[in-house]
Each structure stands twice: as structure tokens, then as C-alpha cells.
Amino acid sequence: MSTHSLRVTGPALDACVLGGPMLVHYGEQHLGTVDPVPVSRGGTEIRIEHFTPSRTEEAQRLHGLKIGRVILLELVSFIAERFSTVTLVRLCLNRDIESYSEGITLAAERSELLQAMGASHIVITPKPDAGRIGHFVVDAAWEYNQANLAALGATLEVERTAYGERERLAAARTRRKGCWLFRQRPPSARRA
Numbered sequence: 510m511s512t513h514s515l516r517v518t519g520p521a522l523d524a525c526v527l528g529g530p531m532l533v534h535y536g537e538q539h540l541g542t543v544d545p546v547p548v549s550r551g552g553t554e555i556r557i558e559h560f561t562p563s564r565t566e567e568a569q570r571l572h573g574l575k576i577g578r579v580i581l582l583e584l585v586s587f588i589a590e591r592f593s594t595v596t597l598v599r600l601c602l603n604r605d606i607e608s609y610s611e612g613i614t615l616a617a618e619r620s621e622l623l624q625a626m627g628a629s630h631i632v633i634t635p636k637p638d639a640g641r642i643g644h645f646v647v648d649a650a651w652e653y654n655q656a657n658l659a660a661l662g663a664t665l666e667v668e669r670t671a672y673g674e675r676e677r678l679a680a681a682r683t684r685r686k687g688c689w690l691f692r693q694r695p696p697s698a699r700r701a
Contacts, residue, residue, distance in 0.1 A: 513669070515540075515579065517587045527552060527592050533580050535571060539563045540580065552594040557584060558601035574675045578622055582665040585626065585651055589658060596653045600628065603636065603646040616645035623649040625664040627657030 518532050519525045530544035541562040548555050560580075562572055585598050602619050616633045623631050628649035636644040651657060 515583050517584065525587075525591070527555070527595070531584065533584070535576065538565070538567050538571070540568050540571060540576065543584065554597040554599060555588060555592070555595050556599040556601065558603075574672065574679055576672055579665070579668045579672050581622070582626060582661065582668055586661055586665055589653055589661070598651040598653075600649045600651065601646060603644065612645050616647050619647045622664070622668075623647065623651075625660065625667075627651060627660035
């Protein structure tokens with residue numbers, strides 16, 4: 510399946526309404542929900558911050574392959590294409606990370622992705638919590654203009670390709686593992 514089959518819908522698989530929840534799907538698989546999506550009074554600014562990933566086994570596998578990078582870009586692209594009044598998308602990316610080194614690495618990766626898509630005012634802030642010392646929040650703003658649209662489109666294609674390669678490699682590993690298990694079973698068990 511291609512990440513071109515990622516789609517964003519409203520809660521009943523209908524069209525999104527500005528300010529309402531946004532559900533992300535990969536084919537038939539629900540990957541997660543952005544809820545709620547705050548909008549400024551004039552409808553010119555939107556804030557993406559609360560993404561709740563789906564807990565299904567398949568969704569967790571896809572998130573493990575870093576489909577979240579494509580999801581972020583697809584959401585901003587979706588907003589830019591569908592809501593002409595929105596001129597600024599504010600992003601607040603956070604996720605609980607247990608380890609400091611993992612958290613700072615993830616924050617740096619997010620910052621690089623945001624820069625590549627044309628976002629500005631990128632700020633990485635530790636979120637103090639004694640139980641989660643590696644939790645960082647990455648804030649940014651993506652302004653609707655031609656340069657940023659071009660950067661977003663180019664970055665989206667790069668990430669789609671990179672994700673497709675990660676998915677292809679994961680499938681190849683699974684096939685090799687299955688072949689190895691088949692060879693390890695005794696001949697009598699193979700016939701059954």
C-alpha cells in the first residue's frame with residue numbers, strides 16, 4: 510500500500526469541518542485522531558497538537574515504521590489544500606519518552622522535519638516531569654505561502670519514499686523470518 514492512500518476524515522468518515530476532529534486513515538486502517546483542532550476566531554490560524562494514535566496492532570506497527578512523519582506532512586498539506594481561510598498552522602509536537610537520549614533525538618528529528626517543510630519559529634522545550642525526563646515539546650509555525658507550499662510538497666515526497674522503503678524492508682524481514690521458521694519445522698509437520 511502507498512502512503513498516497515493516507516486520508517483525513519471527520520469522525521463519521523465524512524468531510525472534516527474546520528475546528529472539528531481529524532481522523533487519519535491508511536487504507537482501511539485508522540492510524541489516529543487529532544482532536545480537537547483549535548481554530549482562531551477569524552479562522553486564519555489552526556493549531557495541531559493532540560494526536561492520539563490508534564492502539565490496534567497494525568497501527569502500532571505502522572507507527573513503529575515512522576509513518577508519523579508522513580502523517581504530520583499530510584495533515585498540513587490537507588489543511589493548506591482544503592481550508593483557504595487558514596494562513597498559519599501552529600504545531601505542537603509532544604510525546605512521552607522515557608529516556609532522555611531518545612527524547613532529545615526525537616525532538617531534533619522533528620525540528621529537522623519542520624525546517625524542511627518550511628516551518629519557522631521552531632522551539633524545543635523540555636517538559637519537566639520527574640517520571641519522564643526525556644519529554645520534549647517541539648513548537649513551530651507553518652505559514653501559507655508559495656515557498657512553504659513548495660517545501661512542504663518536496664518534503665512530503667521525500668518522506669513518502671523513505672516510509673515506503675522502511676515498509677518494504679520490514680516486509681522482506683518478515684518474509685525471511687517466515688521462510689526460516691518453515692525450514693526449521695520437521696517434514697512431517699509441514700505436510701499437516
